[in-house]
Amino acid sequence: MNERVLEKLSILADAAKYDVSCSSSGSKRKNEDKGLGNAEGMGICHAYTEDGRCVSLLKILLTNHCIFDCAYCVSRKSNDVKRAAFTVQEVVDLTVNFYRRNYIEGLFLSSGIFGSPDDTMERLVRIAKKLRTEERFNGYIHLKAIPGASPELLHQAGLYADRLSVNMELPTEQSLKLLAPQKTQGDVLRPMAYLKESIAANRDERKTLAKAPLFAPAGQSTQLVVGASSENDQQILQLSQSFYHDLKLKRVYYSGYVPISNDGRLPAIGTPVPMIRENRLYQADWLLRFYGFRAEELVTADDPFLDQQIDPKLHWALRNLQQFPIDINEADPALIRRIPGIGIKSAEKIVAARRFRRLDWEHLKKFNIATNRARYFLNMKVDGAFRKDWSPEQIRGFIVGSAQSKYAANHSPQLSMF
Numbered sequence: 001m002n003e004r005v006l007e008k009l010s011i012l013a014d015a016a017k018y019d020v021s022c023s024s025s026g027s028k029r030k031n032e033d034k035g036l037g038n039a040e041g042m043g044i045c046h047a048y049t050e051d052g053r054c055v056s057l058l059k060i061l062l063t064n065h066c067i068f069d070c071a072y073c074v075s076r077k078s079n080d081v082k083r084a085a086f087t088v089q090e091v092v093d094l095t096v097n098f099y100r101r102n103y104i105e106g107l108f109l110s111s112g113i114f115g116s117p118d119d120t121m122e123r124l125v126r127i128a129k130k131l132r133t134e135e136r137f138n139g140y141i142h143l144k145a146i147p148g149a150s151p152e153l154l155h156q157a158g159l160y161a162d163r164l165s166v167n168m169e170l171p172t173e174q175s176l177k178l179l180a181p182q183k184t185q186g187d188v189l190r191p192m193a194y195l196k197e198s199i200a201a202n203r204d205e206r207k208t209l210a211k212a213p214l215f216a217p218a219g220q221s222t223q224l225v226v227g228a229s230s231e232n233d234q235q236i237l238q239l240s241q242s243f244y245h246d247l248k249l250k251r252v253y254y255s256g257y258v259p260i261s262n263d264g265r266l267p268a269i270g271t272p273v274p275m276i277r278e279n280r281l282y283q284a285d286w287l288l289r290f291y292g293f294r295a296e297e298l299v300t301a302d303d304p305f306l307d308q309q310i311d312p313k314l315h316w317a318l319r320n321l322q323q324f325p326i327d328i329n330e331a332d333p334a335l336i337r338r339i340p341g342i343g344i345k346s347a348e349k350i351v352a353a354r355r356f357r358r359l360d361w362e363h364l365k366k367f368n369i370a371t372n373r374a375r376y377f378l379n380m381k382v383d384g385a386f387r388k389d390w391s392p393e394q395i396r397g398f399i400v401g402s403a404q405s406k407y408a409a410n411h412s413p414q415l416s417m418f
Contacts (some may be wrong), residue, residue, distance in 0.1 A: 001097075009094065011084040015064040015075055019110055019144075019167070020223060020255040044103060047140075055140060058098050059108040062086055062123060066112030070169070070180040071263050072228040075112045079261070085114070091127045096135050106140025106162075107131070117148030125153055128160035145220070147187040151194050155215075158198055163218035163250070166191045171239050175229035179265055188222075189247075195220045196247045219250035226281065227273030228257035228266055232304035237284055237295040244288060254281045280306040287312055290344055291337050309400060314340040317377060318392040325379035325387050328364065329354050339377050341370030372402050 001009075045059040063085035064075040074081065086094075091109065098104045109127060113120050124143050131137040143161040145154055157164055166188050170176050173185050195216065202215035222243060224236060236254070243249040256273035259266060267273070284306055287293040291313070298312050299305065307315045317324065317340050326339060328350060336347045346367045353359060353367075361382050365371055375382045376395045390398070 001094075005086075005090055005094070008084040008086055008090070009060065011082055012061040012064060012086065013059065015081075016059050016061045016108075016110060018074060018255065018258075019059075020253045044098075045108065047106075047108070055105040056103065057106045057108045057140065057142070058095055058104045060086070060091070060094075060110075062091065062109060062111035062120070062127070063114055064112050065114045067115070068113055068180065068182045070183070071261070071265055072169070072179055072225055072257060074260050088123060088126050088130065092130045092135065095131060095139075096137065099137070099139055104139070106142070108142045110144040111146070113146060117146045118150055118153060121146045121149035121153040121157065125156045125160065128157065132160045140218075142218075145191050145195065147183065147191060149191065154191055154194055155198060158195065158202075158216040159213055161216060163221065164195055164216050165221040165223070166195075167223040168239070169223065169225050170229050171224055171231045171236050172229070175231065179229060192220065192222070192243075192247050192249070199248070219248070221249055221251040221253065223253045223255055226254050226256050226278055232299075233277075233281060233284070233306045234295070234299040234301065234304035236281060237288070237299055240285060241288055241295040252285060254278050254285070274308065276308045277306070280308060280312060284312040292334055293338075310396065311340075313338065314373060314399065318396055321392055324377040326377060327379045329358050339374055341373030341375075341377075343369075373399055 045057050047055055047057055061075070063083075064081065065083050065085055066073070066075045066077055069077040073079075091107075095104070095107045109124060111120050111124060124146070128141050128143055131141065140163075141161045142163045142165065143157050145157060145164045145166045147166060154164070168185070168188050169183075170179060176183050176185060199216055199219060202212065205212045206214075224239070226236065240252040243252055256275060256278040257267065258272050259269045262269055284293075284295075284298050287298065288295060293313075293316070297316055306312055310318075317338070323335070323338075326335060328336065328339075333347060333351050336342060336350060337344060342350070346369050349367045350359065350364070353363065361375075361378075361380055364374070364378075376387065376390060376398070378387065380386075
């Protein structure tokens with residue numbers, strides 16, 4: 001790799017790190033003494049498949065030149081940063097060479113918008129097409145679908161990419177007008193709607209025509225920036241719910257805003273969004289996708305932010321104690337999944353096991369449940385005693401206190417013995 005391409009890779013891999021719709025490992029392990037492999041922070045990131053496999057992807061921007069001036073974006077037009085751009089062939093060569101060296105299993109490619117949305121999208125499509133048709137590359141490809149690009153180019157992108165994503169970034173039209181005045185929600189929602197219909201049409205076509213070409217078989221996703229604007233968690237989760245229900249997105253990613261300028265429209269330098277807020281949004285998102293919860297059950301107009309001290313499922317349970325305690329041997333499986341401390345797999349094991357015998361507390365402890373939370377919501381003897389009628393405040397105190405005590409025990413300094 002020549003020095004100029006290496007310099008571009010350093011700039012454009014660093015600029016790509018703000019897009020969290022592809023999880024990054026953050027590893028910077030260097031190759032020393034002619035060892036095998038290299039995990040230096042040069043655009044290699046980790047993502048996870050539906051079956052839990054971890055795959056390594058080359059994560060880069062095609063360019064960080066951009067005609068837009070979104071206040072929250074490090075690549076915005078007015079920002080004084082070093083600019084770079086790959087050629088189409090350079091991205092193809094990087095992907096193929098990294099793959100042959102077993103550094104990566106796929107490509108995650110985004111870009112600043114140069115010239116026009118169609119100019120940018122056309123170049124992204126050319127890269128994916130060359131990889132598939134000329135290099136016969138069958139690894140994973142995730143492309144950004146550029147808002148404002150033509151349906152014809154989006155269709156071409158879907159034929160060569162495994163997944164496409166259109167980043168919404170900000171949850172409301174008002175915030176877009178304030179922080180990204182060159183964008184509108186319509187610009188983002190139109191390609192999302194087009195991709196939804198095209199993905200569904202392709203699945204129907206393949207039911208009758210087995211050799212029909214695949215179209216974005218891994219679906220589409222988006223990213224929301226949290227904390228750059230004033231939206232609360234209720235607004236964010238309501239939007240995510242509509243993405244999953246109406247547009248059939250596979251994932252919504254949440255990126256806590258990292259202050260990068262002293263722009264008065266943005267949070268001040270030195271006041272990043274608490275990591276716990278991002279974490280709680282992901283937990284709530286998981287409940288929306290897999291546990292049957294609705295956004296309005298987790299956050300309300302009177303209580304629009306997720307509790308930062310306890311997880312969203314526990315918070316819901318404490319506000320709905322009238323539904324507890326639950327008889328684990330009789331309850332509907334959907335209700336068992338809502339018990340704090342019991343996950344999807346554990347609930348499935350419980351439902352399967354109770355067909356053969358009545359389960360007690362000792363059985364449950366073998367199903368890998370979080371006993372310190374579940375114990376307060378079950379109608380059975382727990383460690384030899386029946387559940388007491390604790391108040392929500394008491395249960396919360398017991399669980400939070402137990403977690404804090406466990407943390408203190410695991411992080412206490414070791415005393416020397418003489």
